[in-house]
Each structure stands twice: as structure tokens, then as C-alpha cells.
Amino acid sequence: MKKYLYNYDELVQLMEKMRSIYDLVRIVDPEECREISISTEGELSVGNLCYSTWDTAQRCKNCSSYKACMSGTRVEKTEIHNNNTYHVLVIPVDFIIANGVQVTYAMECITVTKGVSNIGGTEKARFDKENDVSLYDYKTNLFNFEGFLKHTREFINRKPDVEKVIIAYNVRGFKVINEMYGKATATEVLMRMATILRGKCDDDEVCARIKGDQFAICIKKEKFSTEFIHEGMEYVSELFEEGAYRFFLQAGVYYITENDIPVAAMYDRAMLANSVIHDDNNKKFAFYDDSLMEKIIHEQNVINNFEKTLKNGQFKIFLQPQVNEYGRVHGAEALVRWIQPSGDIIPPMDFIGVLEKTELITVLDKYVWEEAVKQLAAWKGTDNENYYISVNISPKDFFHLDLYEFFTQLVEKYDVEKSKLKLEITESVLMNDEAKQISVINKLHKAGFEIEIDDFGKGYSSLSLLKDIDADVIKIDREFLRESENLLRSERILDSIITMSDKLDMKVITEGVETKEQLDKLIRLGCNTFQGFYFARPMPVEEFEQIK
Numbered sequence: 001m002k003k004y005l006y007n008y009d010e011l012v013q014l015m016e017k018m019r020s021i022y023d024l025v026r027i028v029d030p031e032e033c034r035e036i037s038i039s040t041e042g043e044l045s046v047g048n049l050c051y052s053t054w055d056t057a058q059r060c061k062n063c064s065s066y067k068a069c070m071s072g073t074r075v076e077k078t079e080i081h082n083n084n085t086y087h088v089l090v091i092p093v094d095f096i097i098a099n100g101v102q103v104t105y106a107m108e109c110i111t112v113t114k115g116v117s118n119i120g121g122t123e124k125a126r127f128d129k130e131n132d133v134s135l136y137d138y139k140t141n142l143f144n145f146e147g148f149l150k151h152t153r154e155f156i157n158r159k160p161d162v163e164k165v166i167i168a169y170n171v172r173g174f175k176v177i178n179e180m181y182g183k184a185t186a187t188e189v190l191m192r193m194a195t196i197l198r199g200k201c202d203d204d205e206v207c208a209r210i211k212g213d214q215f216a217i218c219i220k221k222e223k224f225s226t227e228f229i230h231e232g233m234e235y236v237s238e239l240f241e242e243g244a245y246r247f248f249l250q251a252g253v254y255y256i257t258e259n260d261i262p263v264a265a266m267y268d269r270a271m272l273a274n275s276v277i278h279d280d281n282n283k284k285f286a287f288y289d290d291s292l293m294e295k296i297i298h299e300q301n302v303i304n305n306f307e308k309t310l311k312n313g314q315f316k317i318f319l320q321p322q323v324n325e326y327g328r329v330h331g332a333e334a335l336v337r338w339i340q341p342s343g344d345i346i347p348p349m350d351f352i353g354v355l356e357k358t359e360l361i362t363v364l365d366k367y368v369w370e371e372a373v374k375q376l377a378a379w380k381g382t383d384n385e386n387y388y389i390s391v392n393i394s395p396k397d398f399f400h401l402d403l404y405e406f407f408t409q410l411v412e413k414y415d416v417e418k419s420k421l422k423l424e425i426t427e428s429v430l431m432n433d434e435a436k437q438i439s440v441i442n443k444l445h446k447a448g449f450e451i452e453i454d455d456f457g458k459g460y461s462s463l464s465l466l467k468d469i470d471a472d473v474i475k476i477d478r479e480f481l482r483e484s485e486n487l488l489r490s491e492r493i494l495d496s497i498i499t500m501s502d503k504l505d506m507k508v509i510t511e512g513v514e515t516k517e518q519l520d521k522l523i524r525l526g527c528n529t530f531q532g533f534y535f536a537r538p539m540p541v542e543e544f545e546q547i548k
């Protein structure tokens with residue numbers, strides 16, 4: 001049926017006609033749950049919350065006006081409140097408002113009857129059941145979390161032999177949509193997601209909005225494929241002008257392997273899978289498996305034990321020498337280690353990444369930097385006083401801390417020369433708010449700290465970092481030393497990096513030197529500072545001090 005587009009006069013006429021038949025006629029914006037009035041100039045203004053006519057928190061949970069607008073067809077509904085029966089006919093109407101914008105709202109035509117006599121018995125029971133308000137999400141009319149738990153359990157019990165899948169969805173950066181495009185667009189995103197997900201589910205399957213931008217569905221496994229997960233989502237993406245914003249939905253998938261565990265635990269597993277996607281920009285979904293649970297438990301352990309570990313002095317810095325071609329030590333890189341009470345050493349790759357997901361990384365880094373500066377202070381007046389120490393800076397530190405202030409105060413506190421503390425940064429600092437990061441780095445450099453570009457060549461934007469900041473040292477990533485089919489190419493790249501750094505008046509350190517052959521090649525190419533197992537592994541400070 002072709003939809004009719006009303007203008008103001010026509011709409012008023014229509015409403016007047018309806019008012020001669022019904023007790024109450026009004027226009028409602030079902031997404032905002034508000035009555036709408038239209039001035040003679042065709043301007044919209046919002047009025048009361050639409051359910052204030054008769055209380056009905058209930059109505060919102062299963063809003064027929066919303067259904068009508070979404071489906072584009074009339075919806076009729078009977079509701080009871082305070083011993084009155086309200087029969088509501090909802091007609092979706094499209095009309096043009098003052099600025100020429102077309103909107104779709106619901107025209108509610110309501111008849112009120114005293115008493116509940118006209119519905120009762122099974123009809124009333126059905127009504128009560130349908131309106132088990134505690135199980136619905138009022139905004140999207142899907143189940144809420146409670147509804148998801150109840151109906152998924154019923155689904156499993158009803159068809160225990162049918163294999164099933166739970167998919168937990170959320171919108172990446174939903175807050176950004178709210179901030180950039182406003183609440184109305186954010187709401188529209190949720191509504192469209194609801195429509196798509198509802199469409200994916202058969203009558204016996206379960207579709208729910210858990211909270212905020214989190215949705216979950218439980219479907220039969222036979223329907224599932226990796227394509228299925230994101231099918232239809234273009235309908236949401238089209239809300240955004242191409243290129244202006246990339247709508248990104250992520251999904252965690254759990255195959256129900258044990259019917260007996262609580263549905264909440266099943267949902268948690270799907271969410272666990274979902275939560276690991278954050279680490280990877282290109283990933284749109286992930287499957288739950290038991291190793292994931294172990295990973296999450298490990299991460300939780302790291303975070304829960306962090307404070308205690310720090311307080312007990314179990315984080316220690318190890319120093320790895322940086323040497324010249326003859327093995328003479330110039331200084332060292334400070335690399336953190338977590339020493340267990342048993343003496344076991346946990347390497348940084350097992351906890352740095354975890355801590356980087358929280359602000360704790362900065363707490364740890366501040367500690368490591370202070371330990372390094374204390375060490376430099378302790379070396380004053382000893383044979384080791386010419387050594388420098390390089391420390392690592394996580395990109396997250398730029399957010400949590402005023403790095404300029406921190407470092408300048410730190411060296412002042414211990415009366416250490418700024419040039420003795422070298423700061424290693426990687427190109428990941430450019431990922432966010434790069435102008436600000438660049439200015440902080442340049443300010444540190446101007447103040448006299450040496451800046452090293454770590455892992456040079458490992459990512460994609462090493463060159464832009466080089467262009468924008470005044471760095472003193474390039475640390476070439478050990479990837480270029482790895483045996484590979486492209487040995488010749490790697491060598492040429494190494495050669496070019498070394499020549500380039502020469503032109504830029506920068507020093508080069510090559511990391512990960514493990515063999516004599518590698519060393520000889522690097523010397524031939526013109527590199528003169530090295531860090532690698534060939535010379536020494538990272539070691540406790542006392543051991544480092546013994547090297548002569």
C-alpha cells in the first residue's frame with residue numbers, strides 16, 4: 001500500500017475526523033515516548049510523556065505505537081489500567097513539517113471503556129502474559145536481560161537436542177555516535193539493530209537488548225554461519241554518510257555445549273569472546289573457547305594482584321646493555337620483570353598488555369622510571385656514572401599523565417642529568433590526538449631528554465613519527481634481522497634506514513642481535529650500537545654493574 005504524505009492541514013483534518021469517533025486522538029513519537037504537537041506553521045513541539053494519559057509503565061514495554069511505526073501498518077491493542085479498558089488503534093502517519101523534513105509518527109486513536117468486562121478469562125491471561133513487563137526492554141520491544149534468561153532457558157528445555165548458539169553484540173564506540181550525532185541518531189541505531197536482530201530470529205528463538213548498546217540472540221546452530229553474524233547490518237551503516245563514520249558492530253559467539261549451565265554464564269562466555277575483539281581493530285567477531293576463559297582469568301589475576309605486587313617490590317627492572325661493535329657498554333634499556341615469591345620470573349609480555357587496558361600501566365611505568373632514575377643517581381661518582389638508561393613509555397601514559405611535568409620533576413628530585421634518561425616511544429603514540437602527543441615529545445626533547453623511536457619499521461607509521469618529532473635515536477626493530485626468504489630486501493631496507501638516519505643526524509641502535517653474522521652485517525652497513533642476546537640478555541641491576 002502506498003503511504004500517504006500528509007501536510008499540516010490534512011493532518012489536522014484527519015485528526016478532527018478521528019476525534020469525532022474516538023475518545024482521545026493524539027500524535028506520538030514512539031521513540032521518545034512523547035506526545036507531539038504541530039503548530040499552524042508546521043513546527044513540531046514535544047509535549048507530555050505519552051503514557052501520562054494513563055500510567056502505564058507497562059505500555060512502553062510493549063509499545064504498539066512503536067510497532068506500528070516500525071512495521072508501517074496499523075496495530076490494535078487492548079490494555080487495562082485502573083479498571084479501565086483502553087482500546088488503542090495506532091496508525092502510522094508520514095507527514096511533512098515546516099522545514100520540509102518528512103517524519104513518521106503514530107496517530108493513536110483511543111477508546112476508553114469502564115471496567116474490564118470486555119476482556120477476561122483466557123484473553124486476560126494472555127494479555128497479562130504478553131505484558132510481563134519485567135521481561136521486556138521498553139525502547140526496542142525486545143526482551144531485556146531477564147527475558148533473555150527466561151526465554152533462552154525455555155528454548156533449551158523445549159528443544160534440548162537442537163544445537164544452539166548465543167551471539168552477544170555491541171556497537172564499538174557507541175558513545176561516539178551519541179556525542180557526534182546526538183541522541184536521536186544513537187536511538188535510531190539501537191532501533192535498527194533491534195529490527196535486524198529480530199528479523200534474524202524465528203519465533204522459537206530469542207532476541208534481546210541486554211542494556212545500552214548490548215544485544216544478544218539465541219538461535220539454532222544450523223542457521224549459523226560467520227556471514228550470518230553481520231548480515232543485514234548495512235541498514236544501520238546507512239545512517240551514516242559514507243566515510244564520515246565507520247559503523248562497527250562486534251559480536252562474541254558461544255556455541256552452547258552444556259545445556260545445564262546457567263544461561264547467564266552462557267551469555268558471559270559470549271561476552272568474554274566479544275571483549276577480546278577490542279584488541280584487534282580488524283576483527284568483527286570472536287568465538288568463545290576454554291582457553292579464552294583461562295586468558296581472562298589470567299588477566300583478572302594480573303589486575304587483582306597488581307597493587308600487592310607493586311607494594312611488595314616484586315616488580316624489578318632488569319637492564320639489557322646497549323654496546324658498541326667491540327661490546328663496550330654505553331648504557332642499558334630498563335625492562336620490567338615480575339618476580340614471583342617462588343623466584344619464577346614473569347616476562348612483560350604476560351602483563352604489560354593486560355595493564356595497558358587499564359590505567360595501571362601508568363602506575364607501573366612511573367615506578368619503573370623512578371627505579372631507573374634512582375639507579376642513575378646511585379651510579380654518580382662510581383665507575384658506572386657515564387651509563388644512561390632508556391625507559392619504555394606506553395602510548396597510554398600520554399593520556400594518564402603530564403609526561404613533561406613528571407619527567408622533569410623526577411630528574412630534578414634525584415638530581416640526574418636529563419640526557420642520562422632516554423625515552424623510548426613507539427609509533428602507536430600517533431594513534432590518538434597526535435598533535436598533542438607530538439608537542440609533548442618535542443617539549444621533552446627540547447628540555448634535554450633523548451628521544452628514541454622504538455620498534456622502528458615494525459608498524460606502518462614509523463616514517464611519519466620520524467617526520468614529526470625531533471628524535472635522537474632510531475631503534476631498528478629486530479624483525480629486520482630475522483632469517484627470511486627476503487634476506488636481501490631486509491638488508492637493503494636496513495641499509496636505507498641507516499643511511500637515512502645519518503642524513504637526519506640521528507643515531508641507530510639495532511635490537512635483537514643474536515649472532516656474529518648479524519653483527520658483522522650490521523657493522524658493514526654502518527650501524528654502531530647494538531642490543532641483543534649476542535652480547536647480553538636483560539639482567540638484574542647487580543649483575544649489570546659487574547660488567548666491565
Ligand code: C2E
Binds near residue numbers: 455512514532533538
Ligand atoms: P621492547 O621495548 O622492544 O624491548 C626489547 C625486547 O626484546 C625485550 O623483551 C628484550 O628482552 C628482547 N630482546 C632483546 N634482545 C633480544 C634478542 O637478541 N633476541 C630476542 N629474541 N629478543 C631480544 P622483553 O623484556 O620481554 O620486553 C618485551 C616488551 O615489553 C618490550 O619490548 C616493551 O615493549 C615492553 N616492556 C618491557 N618493560 C616495560 C616497561 O617498563 N614499561 C612498558 N610500558 N613496557 C615495557
Ligand code: CA
Binds near residue numbers: 333391392424454
Ligand atoms: Ca623498548
Ligand code: CA
Binds near residue numbers: 454455475477
Ligand atoms: Ca623494541
